[in-house]
Amino acid sequence: MAANVLAKQVQNKWNNSFARLNRAEPGITGLLAFSEAWRIATDFLYPRDLNDPTPRKEYSMQEVRASFEFLSRAKMLPLLMENFLEDMRKQQHLIERDINEYMAEWEAADTPDFMARLIYRLEKWYKEWSPIPELGSILLSAYTLAFQTHLYSSFPPSFSRGFKQLIASSFSFVNAPCPPWALPPEPHPSLPPGPARQDVFLWSACESLGLLDRYESLIASVCYEYIEAHVMETCAKRWHESMLTCLRGWMTDRVVPWMVMPYARGARSADEARQMLQGVGSRFDYHMCKTLCDLRLQELFDIIIEYPDSMPALQDLKECLSRVDQRNELVKSLRRANRKRLLHPGADTNSIIDQYKNTMNALRFLDPPGVLxxxxxxxxxRYLRERPDTIRSIVTYLVGDGEGGEGLGNENENEPIQPLQQRQADDYNDPNWEPEPIDAGPDFRTNKPTDVISTLVSIYDSKDLFVKELQVLLAQRLLAVTDGNYEKERRNIEILKVRFGEAALQVCEVMLRDMTDSRRIDQHIQAQKQMPLHPTIVSRHFWPPLQTSMFNMPGQFKEIQEAYAKEFHLFKPDKKLHWLPHLGTISLDIELQDRTVSAEVPPLEAAIIEHFSTKDTWDVADLATEMKIERAAALKAVLTWVDLGVLKEEDTGLYKLLEVAEEASSSSNPVARQAAMEDTSSVLTVQQQEQEQMKVYWKFIEGMLTNLGSLSLARIQSMLKLAPGYDRTIEQLADFMEAARREGHVTVRDGVWRLQQ
Incomplete structure (x- = not known):
């Protein structure tokens, strides 16, 4: 029963299919017509071998269309399509053979012409096998998809590299003579005759094969690399001119014309092409800005060194940073460069301060809020705070004593001098108030942008350190003035009073007044009695400690001092002079038998040669004992006169006065003598004052360790705070104790200090 039902169903389907194929024609006439139409259609669509010299059979297009219409009415087009695609699959080996041949030639020569020939050959295969448009878009779309699928599966791994080389070479003939390989081997049917863009043929072939969509990222990477190479070649180390405008002009002239075919194909007008290129053009401009930004970040340390001459490069970087989010990279790159090239013991403190100053100016230009x-x-x-000479270097700049003589105090004469700026609380009622930037740290408000001087001083917690150093430096400068012109120092004091306040500079004003009073007093005494001595008279309690010495001036120098002191006492009965004979200089003429030697030397050297007026030969040890000075100081003074040809070494440590000149000795070194005189400082530095004061506190420490045996550093610090005037930190105390340990006074073990037994 079931077999009869199945047989009946098969019979019905056969009858329906036969009727559909026979088209209700008598007998099998319709079936024969269908067979002929199928033969014509399949033979017409069959993928031919381009390498087969046999000419292709010509078909009447009217007959072909009639065959396809017949098959369509019979609803056999899907079967015809499947048959065609299967035939194409079977013929795919013909295309693979050409691909392998051209790729082998390209790998051997490594030139883009073989890749171009392969593209044109594949385009010819595609057009040779392509069905005519009259057959419908469905068949054409199915064919294109199948052809490209088979094609991509046939490409070897090296095809991407070769195709990238071909695309890269296309930049070389934009607006240039067309290379032979860029033209197809035969006239291109899709282009009108006459001149055209040289790369139209290549891009048209790539579009036909679907390569533009499949390798879109590869094509974009070629343009990225082209942009990177141009930026590195033209912009590296060129900081004194803006490069961003030039780069965008180059993009318009060279890159945009190249972009038209791969990214604006099919545009029917210039406006339509511009609209199609807007998105990809923005991406390429972004990449150009990023490449320039990366380059400038690598060079930023040197750009800051060249500031302000490098302002054009900073302007470009600022614009790039607004487009490219590279702020974190800027911080990391510059901190890494500073750590490698700046923050190390080999760098001079003044150089570090100069770079810090330029860094402030440059980064405030790039980021006005100051986060960077x-x-x-x-x-x-933090590194400057650890350097012992930082304060002195900053103060030297403040008073204009650095290289060039101007310093930070006068770096912009058009702007008024401002007081040191302190941290201020936010005024939320200010209509110009802005919130902190999103990338600001929790302590950002402590670094709000201020003037350079305030920022440098804020390195330390207290400005008292600067005031002490200012007093020392001003004292040295005042004592070095020989012509009585103190206007520069007076101006410096006025500037510093604005910076630090009136109270902090009172001592400096007293020192300046002492210098003018000293000159007035000397003029009065010289009017009463002409003397060759012109001392500088200062107030002991208002000046930083001066260098001290135990020796007294001998002979005529002592007489001159006593005479001057007597006249001073007559003029100032309530005051008394305390001489510091080792400071200053003395101009003297030494009259010998055959010559007169003129020299300007420190008082110690003058005292030494004065002793030779009483005896021609002296031993250095005897001179040191006579003058109550160290032997090394006496020997140094004697050698000064040896260099001048006044003394001669008779024996080891024994020197004789040369009344008659001898041949000049090769050991004479006036340059070294002048340098030695310049190195002598009359005022104790802040560090020297601290060392002297710590020697006083050493007596307290020694007494503690003697009575208590051993103490920790924290316990010593707490007990020293009871001593009058002690204001050292525990870190400074640790440095002092370590110095005492190196000198053998104390020992330390497990953090406990003991006296050396």
Whole structure:
């Protein structure tokens, strides 16, 4: 029963299919017509071998269309399509053979012409096998998809590299003579005759094969690399001119014309092409800005060194940073460069301060809120705080005693001098108030942008350290003035009073007044009695400690001092002079038998040669004993006169006065003598004052360790705070104790200090 039902169903289907194929024609006439139409259609669509010299059979297009219409009415087009695609699959080996041949030639020569020939050959295969448009878009789309699928599966791994080389070479003939390989081997049917863009043929072939969509990222990478190479070649180390405008002009002239075919194909007008290129053009401009930004970040340390001459490079970097988010990279790169090239013992403190100053100016230009400056400057500030000569270097700049003689106090004469700026609380009622930037750290407000001087001084917690150093430096400068012109120092004091306040500079004003009073007093005494001595008279309690010495001037020098002191006492009965004979200089003429030697020397050298007026030969040890000075100081003074040809060494440590000149000795070194005189400082530095004061506190420490046996550093610090005037930190105490340990006075074990037994 079931077999009969199945047989009946098969019979019905056969009858329906036969009727559909026979088209209700008598007998099998319709079936024969269908067979002929199928033969014509399949033979017409069959993928031919381009390498087969046999000419292709010509078909009447009217007959072909009629065959396809017949098959369509019979609903056999899907079967015809499947048959065609299967035939194409079977013929795919013909295309693979050409691909392998051209790729082998390309790998052997490594030139783009073989890749171009392969592209044109594949385009010819595609057009040779392609069905005519009259057959419908469905068949054409199915064919294109199948052809490209088979094609991509046939490409070897090296095809991407070769195709990238071909695309890269296309930049070389934009607006240039067309290379032979860029033209197809035969006239291109899709282009009108006449001149055209040289790369139209290549891009048209790539579009036909679907390579533009499949390798879109590869094509974009070629343009990225082209942009990177141009930026590195034209912009590296060119900081004194803006490069961003030039780069965008180059993009318009060279890159945009190249972009038209791969990214604006099919545009029917210039406006339509411009609209199609807007998105990809923005991406390429972004990449150009990123490449320039990366380059400038690598060079930023040197750009800051060249500031302000490098302002054009900073302007470009600022614009790039607004487009490219590279702020974190800027901080990391600059901190790394500072750590490698700046923050190490080999760098001079003045150089570090100069770079810090330029860094402040440059980063404030790039980021006015100051977030970048805070993140970059913090390691520099901490490193400067650890350097012992930082305060003195900053003060030297403040009073204009650095190279060039101007310093930071006068770096912008058009702006008024401002007081040191302190941290201020936010005024939320200010209509111009802005919130902190999103990338600001928790301590950012402590580094709000201020003037350069305030920022440098804020490295330390207290400005008292600067005031002490200012007093020492001003004292040295005042004592070095020989012509009585103190206007520069007076101007410096006025500037510093604005910076630090009136109270902090009172001592400096007293020192300046002492110098003018000293000159007036000397003029009065010289009017009463002409004397060759012109001393500088200062107030002991208002000046930093001066260098001290135990020796007294001998002979005529002592007489001159006593005479001057007598006249001074007559003029100032309530005051008394305390001489510091080792400071200053003396101009003297030494009259010998055959010559007169003129020299300007320190008082110690003058005292030494005065002793030779009483005896021609002296031993250095005897001179040191006579003058109550160290032997090394006496020997140094004697050698000064040896260099001048006044003394001669008779024996070891024994020197004789040369009344008659001898041949000049090769050991004479006036340059070294002048340098030695310049190195002598009359005022104790802040560090020397601290060392002297710590020697006083050493007596307290020695008494503690003697009575208590052993103490920790924290316990010593707490007990020293009871001593009058003690204001050292525990870190400074640790440095002092370590110095005492090196000298053999104390020992330390497990953090406990003991006297050396």
């Amino acid at each position: 400056l805070y993140k970059v400057a913090d390691p520099i500030r």
